[in-house]
Amino acid sequence: MAANSLGDHGFGRMHTFKPLLIAASLLALHGQISAAEPSSTYSKADLRAANTLRERASTDDTAYQLVQSLTTEVGARFAGSAGDRAAVAWAVREMQRLGFSNVRTMEVKVPHWVRGEASFTVLEPSSQSMPALALGGSVGTAPEGVESEAVMVKDLPALSALPTSAVRGRIVYFNNRMERTRDGSGYGTAVAVRAAGPALAGSLGAVAVVIRSVGTSNDRFPHTGTTRYSPEGPRIPAVAISNPDADALERQFASGKPVRLQITSSSRDLPQALSANVIGEIPGTDRAGEIVILGAHLDSWDPGVGAIDDGAGVAIMMGAAKLIRELALKPRRTIRVVLFANEEFGTSGSQTYLAASAAESARHVLGFEADFGAGPVWRLSSRVNPAQLPLVDQIHRALAPLKLERGGNEARGGADLDGLAKLGMALLSPDLDGTDYFDVHHTANDTLAQVDPAALRQSVAAFAVGTWLGAQNPGNWERVTTPKPPRR
């Protein structure tokens, strides 16, 4: 008994409705229907459209063409850079070309840090230079660099346990290894060293920090990402080295002889800059006031060209919305694609969006976020009000040809929709397979070569079907009232 049978489709079955149900459905047209509504199933027309989307996605290369265009014509697009501004213009142009409605930008103030050049040299016991990348936001060194004996620790608790005399005046090397997992859970535990290691080491009197990359590859590409100093504490330079170089450094420590290191970095902060969130829509029909938001981030780290992080997410969302726009049926709810500015260096884009839409945050009834690579999707998870779990089961069945596992209702979502989800917005999460994601994430190796066109098409299929059925929910997406766990 689908309330949306009274929408602009499904009229053929209206005669089966009893008057009471017609009245209930008319109420639904005004968005006033309550949780007391009869159990909800999708109309045949909506399920047929879902099949059409899935089939079309299997041969549609719009998403691949988008990520190719973004990585070729724009390339790296770190917040505040010229590439960042070019990406905003690119996104506006491409959304217009794909026929999205209400294409617009929302100005976002972003911090502007520039990397400069970094070098890392083992001076003793055996002299070697290794490729290094400054951690995002870290301060540079004097031109002659920082040179000192090094102390090796695993992680933050291990550093805290050392006597101050073992740290003061030293370079601290963190050797913590990240674990490879399909769902990315290894990142959350490993990233603490990158985020907070330099602040802690500085507070204990260290002069610089080196970390083993928070990544899983054995390529010689160091991994960057944000580090955060405490406002009062000292700010010391911090760099990452790749996993094979970390192995080599640890063999030098294993010799038992003192290890002396030298680091140079010309990283520095520039004045705040302007960027923008880019927004486009597929307008809804009878429930147009409700928004299904598709989030990805337009910015990238600077060493690579942001193909998997997050060019692929941008492409999946735009590709999915484009397929829905081309359907003969129109979505009930408005589908809004938001390409967020500056996810990587402080999430100022999503914070600006959240503040700007504070008055209408409750209109955001359902969210999808793609910020975990180029697929394939292997599971459908959710974070919905338990009353809507049968509906998620129906969506999972509609995705059956993609052979997705059925995940739990504890989806954590990504950084850009975190604020809306904390306010109770439901999340549907076609989970992207992250097994290889951290081989490439935040490295110079994040290029188009990492994107598999078939996996990207499959991901677009999963997001397109999920988004469509999310927008066609015959009932309501009720608010989620359980406290949202922190992101991993």
Ligand SMILES: [Zn+2]
């Ligand atoms: Zn990302």
